[in-house]
Amino acid sequence: MNHEGVNDMSRTLIRFPKGIPGFEGYFQYHLMEEENSLLTQLLSAEDVHARFIIVRPQIFFPDYLSTVDLGQEEAELLEVTPDDKLEVWAILTLCQQDMQKTTINLRAPIVINRRTGKGAQFILSKDSLLSRQPLFSELETDCNEGTMEGVVG
Known part of the structure; x- marks a missing residue:
């Protein structure tokens, strides 16, 4: 699948x-990772x-990483070994009218094992x-119009 504008x-x-x-x-x-950028894209192939x-x-x-604890089932799904360094990511919900109202999903992180090339999104209890x-501060986040639930398209 071709994704325009992601060549760099x-x-x-x-x-x-x-x-x-x-x-x-x-x-x-x-x-899709851009050097020196905080944001990364995850694009379906x-x-x-x-x-x-x-x-x-x-x-x-x-302190967020201390809250992410993979269970046995999750570790098996990602084929985790003791030497693996797992990456933890979270999906953003962008508010198009006011980027200060952008939110982050801390409840369901995406965990990636680069060694196996496997990833999964887990819902934490x-x-x-x-x-x-709220990503930037404890702002009111009633951004309904123009909200993209983590999906950009």
Whole structure:
């Protein structure tokens, strides 16, 4: 699948064995990373309309990684070995009228094992983690018009 405007980025193919919740029919995604950028794109190799903006949540929430604990089932899905360094990402919901109202999904991180080329989105059981956590501050986030639920298209 051809994605225009992404030639200046490094591209890594990641397989999501169970898909991404809400997008279970798509299993292959390109992780598009631009040097010196906080934001990364996750683009479906199977449908140009399944596109996500993701970020490493620990950049904005330094203690976040301590809340992500993979269970046995998740570790097996990603084929984790003791030497693997897993990457944790989170999907952003962009507010087109006011970028200050952008939110991050801390409740369901995307975890990637680059060694195996596998990824998965897991829903964490911690009630304190929000699926629409304000990214920049504790701003009011009633952004309904122009909201893109992590999907850019």
